Amino acid sequence: MEVDDKLSTWARIAEQFAEGAILVGNGASSALNEGFRYESLYDVARSRVEHPLSELDAAVFDLLGTRDFEAILGSLKLAREVCRQSGHETGTIDARYSSIRTALLEAVHSVHPEQATIPNERLTSMQDALLRFGEVFTTNYDFILYWAVAADETKMRRRFKDFFWNPKPRLAFDITDTDTPEGKTRVYYLHGGLHLFHIPAGGTVKASGHEGDEDWGTYAPLISLVFDYMGAEFPLFVSEGTSDQKLAAINANSYLAFAFERWSTWWGPLTIFGHSLSPGDDHLVSPLVRRAERTLSLGEELPPIAVSIVARSSAHIIDRKVHYQKRLQRSDILFFNAASHPLGSAPKDE
Helix, strand or coil: CCCCCCCECHHHHHHHHCCCEEEECHHHHHCCCHHHHCCCHHHHHHHCCCCCCCHHHHHHHHHHCCCCHHHHHHHHHHHHHHHHHHCCCCHHHHHHHHHHHHHHHHHHHHHCCCHHHCCHHHHHHHHHHHCCCCEEEECCCCCHHHHHHCCCHHHHHHHEECCEEECCCCCEECCCCCCCCCCCEEEEECCEECCEEECCCCCEEECCCCCCCCCCCCCCCHHHCCCCECCECCCEECCCCCHHHHHHHHHCCHHHHHHHHHHHHCCCCEEEECCCCCHHHHHHHHHHHHHHHHHHHCCCCCCCEEEEECCCCHHHHHHHHHHHHHHHCCCCCEEEEHHHCHHHCCCCCC
């Protein structure tokens, strides 16, 4: 099948995807701020911060074979505890932990915009766009989608559900309490987020800055990026690594495993916005391919799927179309111009 450089607009196809699901990737964040065009948070921490990762720090990443900060810090924390229990000195481990954590914090600060730099009308437009869907999945761990969901407080409280509502401890995830009423938009952070923490007492919580706030508490101030909360020493997010490494990190946390299970079993109209579906995302692609194969084997019709593309040039559009068709193993994908969607005004990257 010949591939052309034509793109639809979101308005032309939107009705087919109402009440369906959307997968939001880095393109939605980079559309708002150039800082999110970084290729790797590890590379930023290595050279673009005041206290960059040292050669000793880099050696730890190489030893463990990952660029995922959460996995590295978790491993160092475990090693430190083993040494303490065994009566061994922990100074070297403590130094690496402190250095890597500092570089991570500075790297996130260096690429993350302040909320005040984003017009609230832009965030409310994004919020309205998200409300068209029944399920919102995102692999972004920054605050952009969080801010968009919370842009209009009334809509936030009445329409969105993120599964962090259990009061003990406050705003905790409880696998036994995940039922949501009909008509709500459910939000899933597939790779965690800067506002989520796995606390020592057990379980995952959402940071909040307001006493008595029982639902979408504002992490005040969000951009302060406090890396310790309720005893946790760093946020819960899967930053980098291979698909298998990401999946291992996901399965090690009950909330992430729950969110991924919801993604793996979703089958209906799907919009993919600003997501490259790179080899590092095989764990996201595989469930879609398997379910499509099973549906076709039963002689049933495939639900529609739409993918955004940044209209840089004819060659770029054709290249991306071929990429997505190969990755998803489907030739019936509806491609639309990212700039025509509220999440992608003046997009910078995908």
